[in-house]
Structures are given as structure tokens and as C-alpha cells.
Amino acid sequence: MTRRICISGASSGIGARIAVDLAREGHHLTLLARRQNLLDEVAEQARAAGATSVTPLAVDLTVPEQVRPVLEQAGRFDVVVAAAGANAALAADAQTHLKGMAWAAWHWEANFRANVLSAVTLLEGLRELDALAEGASIVLLSSIAAYRGSGSGSYGGSKAALHPYAYDLAAALGPQGIRVNVVAPGYIAETNFFQGQMSEQRHETLVGQTLIGRAGMPDDVSETVRWLTSAGARHVTGQIIQVNGGASLGH
Template identity: 30%
Template sequence: MQIDLTGRRALVTGGGAGIGAAIARTLGAAGADVAVLYYADSKDGALEVVSELTALGRTAVALDADLMDSEAATAVVTEAAQALGGLDIVVNNAGHMVGRATIAEMTDEHWARVMDVNASTGFYVSRAAIPYLAKSPAGRVVFMSSLAAENGGGAGSVAYAAAKAAVVGLVRGLAKELAGDGVTVNAMAPGFIGATSFHNTFTAPEVQEAIIAGIPLKRAGTVDDVANVALFLASDLASYVTGQVIDINGGLNFR
């Protein structure tokens, strides 16, 4: 079955690289117009995604904002809605490990930054998007959680795991609040997704190999594996799915 998002207007945070870029491309390939939100050094990637989508005949814009700043997040959501003529789909993909640190050595600043970049960003963006989503006949919000929210993550990633667990609570509460407007809210929880800057930065090659060896499907996940689930959740096929967390981990962890 071909998923058709023609006429839908999507906003993807962290859309300039990795999973976010794959999601933006996938939604655009299905027919959606897309606002690609990026920050700092992912500008070139965001512009590349926009160029590809424009070549497909989509309306696409790249917008820069520090989503950890609530005022900046509100402003860029407004700008995206104006550029696209509204919003139907919001994908809160922006997130980052920031760095590995045990609780014993962790600073207050590290804890706050990890929580902000992974949880507060989605809160700010979603709050700003509610007036637009409520007007949509098919409002969809998709958050990015993680396998770490379920198993506590690897060494030194407790703040990241806690932030991604907070995302799950946010998703379920927001799903209840927006159900009356017909807006669905769900999360994706990827496991090991290979060939991304995340693991290339924070996970040693030998550790990556060990993780892959322990995956029942015997391969690393890809950014397209995640993007395809985002496409499903953004589509009419998932119109009766809300408040859920979809695991994407090749069988590495079962609930």
C-alpha cells in the first residue's frame, strides 16, 4: 500500500542530519510539504534536504532555531506554519547525548542540558504547534524516545535515559489532552541505529560490534527503518493509534 501524504504539512526538528533528515525526506517523498528545522552546524544538511524535496515539487523550507529556548521554539513553529499554510504533522526528533557522565561525576549543567535538548525541546515545539494541529483534520505528533528509556542506556548515559523516559510520559499525557481534537501523539524508541553521528561520536567501534552481534535480526538499524515508522504514524493508517511507543530495535529488547 502506498502511503499518500499529499497536502499534509510537516515540521521535523533536527531535520538536517541522520534520522531527522531521513524522516523529512520520507515524508516529502510521500507527498508532504516539509519545514526542516535545524541548529548550528547542520545547516548544510538541512538545505540539501530542502533542495531534494523542492525538486520533487514539494514546498520545503529550512529554518534555524535553538529549540531549547522556548521563545525561539514558538517563533520558528509560527514561521513554519506560515510558510506551509498550517501544520498537520510535527516530528520532535531533535535530541543529543551531549556526553557520557556517571551520576557521581555529573554536573548540574550537564543534567539540565541533556534534559532540555531531549525533552524540553519537544514540549516547547508541541505546545506552540497545538493551535495549528487542532485545526487539522489529521493532526499527528511524533516524538523520539529511545531504547535507553527502557533499559537505562549504556555506561554514562543515565541523563539521556531519564530524558527519553520523560518523553514517554509527555507523549502519554499530551495524547490524552489532544485526543478531543482528533490529534494523535506517539513516540518511537529506536535501538542501535548504525552509521549515525550519535554512535560514531559516543560509542566505540568495538562496542558497536558487540551490540550488533547481540541483535536477534543480526544487523544494525538504519535511519530509514526509523523514518518508515514515522511515516506510518504520520499517516491515516495510524489514525487510531495514540499514546503509544513503537520499538525499533531488531529484537534487542522486548517489553
């Protein structure tokens, strides 16, 4: 069945992989991120992979005034994958000259915006516009950091905030047959997440923490998202699925 699918964070890494993988099933895709040029490249790949249509729309999802007009032209969706996110402390524009409390306040707020607000504006905007189809499936991207920290607290904390949001959304939308789940990846290589700051030693450490001795890849996550959004997962809602090669057990 051809579905209407919205993917945020589709200009690179995991979101781009999800877009191209779901395109193979012939769906209508709407791709969201800030960088239009990268979105256009992913859109080309998705068309080549078999998407029925692809609409790449540039938007900063942390700015509600930008989000609404974009969603108004985007239409109604059967699947929404909220993959946009970042560790703001690693970004090129991170205010690393700040120290102590001022630095902490900056990266906590920046990570809240990057990871919580980016998902909340998308999903609440779609709810407000009645743009979630009956029986739709929603997936949010969290992180292993939500369970074990991220060094600074703020990235993991912002991802952890998505968990109760997803539970509440699952409860609110369940009566419409809409399922809401979270995927929490461990270390995923071949993304732009680490902004060129992943050392060989850190890579080896993270791989060494897995039970299967390798880094995760974007398609490890996209396969899980594909399952969660498929009929095969029709009785799965309000859950957090970890994809980390055993680097963190259970939960």
C-alpha cells in the same frame, strides 16, 4: 493527500531521512534544527525527492525565546515529528572536566534540555499558536535507553520523560482527533548521534544484542514514522513503538 509536515532534528541522521522519505509523497515540509547549512542541504534533497515545498528554519529548540518567532512564521501542521535530540555527554562542548556531582548535574540538565525541552517547546509552542490541525499526527523520538539505561542514566532518563508527556498530550489532544505516539529506536548507525565515538567493538556488541544481527538504519525508523503518521495508523495513539531489531523485547 498533500500534508503540511514539521520535522525537528532534520539536519542529519534520522530526522533528515524522515524528511527525504516523506518528501517522496509530495508534502509541504518545514525542517527545523540549529545548523542552517545542513538544513539547506537536506532541503535540496527533499525537493529533489518530490516535496511540494520545503522551508528550512534554523532554531535552537531548547531556547523558548527562539522557538516562538520561528513557529509564528512556520504555519499550521498535519504532521509533527519531534526528532531533535542528543546525548549531551557526547557533545564537543560537554563539560567533561567536571567531576562527580558537578558532572552529574551538568549532563542531567543538558540531556533534559536536549531531549525533553527540545520536544516540549516545539509541541507546546504549536499548541499555543493553535498550529496543530484537526486530525494531526505527532511522533516523538525516544530511545531504547529509556528502557534499559544509557550508562549515565541522564540520556535514558530524559528520553523516558517523553513517554508520560506523550500519554498526557494524547489524552489532551484526542478530542481533536490528534494522535500522539512515540518511536523508541535501538542502535541506529549512519547518524551523527555518537559524535564519532562509536568504536568497532561497541558497534559489534550492539549489533550482537539484536535478534536479526544488524544495526538499525535511519530508514528503519522513517518507515515506522511514515506508518504512524498515515491513515493506516488511525486508531493508534498514546503508544510507544520500539524499533530495535529485538535488542530489547516487549514492553
